[in-house]
Amino acid sequence: MRLTKRIRHRFGISAPRMAVRTQLAWYWRCLGLLILVSVAFALGTWIYDAGRRFSGSGHGELEQEVKRLRDSVGKLQSETARLRAVSDASESRLKIEQSAQRQLVSQVKLLEEENSRLKEDLAFFENLAPSGDGLSINRFTVRPDALPGEYRYRLLVLLGGGRKNRQFQGSLQLVVSVQSQGGDGMIVIPDPAKPDNAFRLSFKYFQRVEGTFRVPREVKVQSVQVRVLEQGTSQARAVQSVDLS
Numbered sequence: 001m002r003l004t005k006r007i008r009h010r011f012g013i014s015a016p017r018m019a020v021r022t023q024l025a026w027y028w029r030c031l032g033l034l035i036l037v038s039v040a041f042a043l044g045t046w047i048y049d050a051g052r053r054f055s056g057s058g059h060g061e062l063e064q065e066v067k068r069l070r071d072s073v074g075k076l077q078s079e080t081a082r083l084r085a086v087s088d089a090s091e092s093r094l095k096i097e098q099s100a101q102r103q104l105v106s107q108v109k110l111l112e113e114e115n116s117r118l119k120e121d122l123a124f125f126e127n128l129a130p131s132g133d134g135l136s137i138n139r140f141t142v143r144p145d146a147l148p149g150e151y152r153y154r155l156l157v158l159l160g161g162g163r164k165n166r167q168f169q170g171s172l173q174l175v176v177s178v179q180s181q182g183g184d185g186m187i188v189i190p191d192p193a194k195p196d197n198a199f200r201l202s203f204k205y206f207q208r209v210e211g212t213f214r215v216p217r218e219v220k221v222q223s224v225q226v227r228v229l230e231q232g233t234s235q236a237r238a239v240q241s242v243d244l245s
Contacts, residue, residue: 121156121208134160135168135228137240142224149217157228157238158206169231172199172209178219189213201228220245 120139140155159168174189190196201207215221222245227236 117208121206135230135237136160137226137228137238140226140240140242142221142242142244145212147214149219150212150214151221151224152210152212153224153226154208154210155226155240156206156208157201157203159203167204168201170201170237171195171229171231172201173227173229173236174213175225175227176213176215177222177224178215179222180216180219184222185219187215 136158138156138158140153142151142153144150145152153174157172176187176189178185178187190199198211201209223241223243225239225241228238229235230237
């Protein structure tokens with residue numbers, strides 16, 4: 001009975017399934033492994049070459065792009081330098097024009113002042129009587145100037161109609177009355193011992209005189225007297241004073 005059960009159990013319906021495997025020879029297995037390694041090597045070589053080609057192409061394009069950018073930067077630098085030169089030239093011309101404009105304004109101002117003085121002279125001469133044979137001082141003014149202790153004076157010296165054929169030769173003298181802590185005093189300009197050509201007079205009809213003089217800063221000018229001296233004499237031919245106190 002036991003033997004029968006064993007036979008049924010092993011060869012019957014309930015017997016375990018059996019797997020039939022084909023056994024390959026070792027040389028076939030080596031051949032397959034060799035083929036697999038060859039394919040893997042070929043695939044790796046192809047991937048490496050493709051990578052090199054791709055990398056080489058990308059590097060070339062990168063160099064071309066860098067070159068293009070460098071060319072663009074060079075062009076921009078050249079254009080910037082050109083525009084900077086144009087700007088500098090324009091700024092220089094503008095400064096020159098501004099300087100010239102300031103000079104023109106200054107010249108126009110001087111011409112306007114001169115024109116105003118000429119108009120005053122013309123009005124004065126038109127109202128002046130043609131008769132008379134003396135020397136006179138007209139429109140004598142003294143005003144403080146820009147610097148401390150400096151004063152500017154103006155006057156018109158006129159020769160009467162009776163001496164039109166004679167040239168007047170002489171000089172101008174200023175007597176400045178001053179006040180200081182030490183008391184009152186007088187300053188004669190120019191110094192009689194040191195004649196100054198700036199104070200010389202030479203005219204036939206009239207001469208307009210304008211100039212400046214300086215006194216010490218610590219003194220106060222009370223009045224200024226102008227004297228016209230004829231050449232060869234010490235006697236004043238004409239005198240006029242202006243009070244500044």
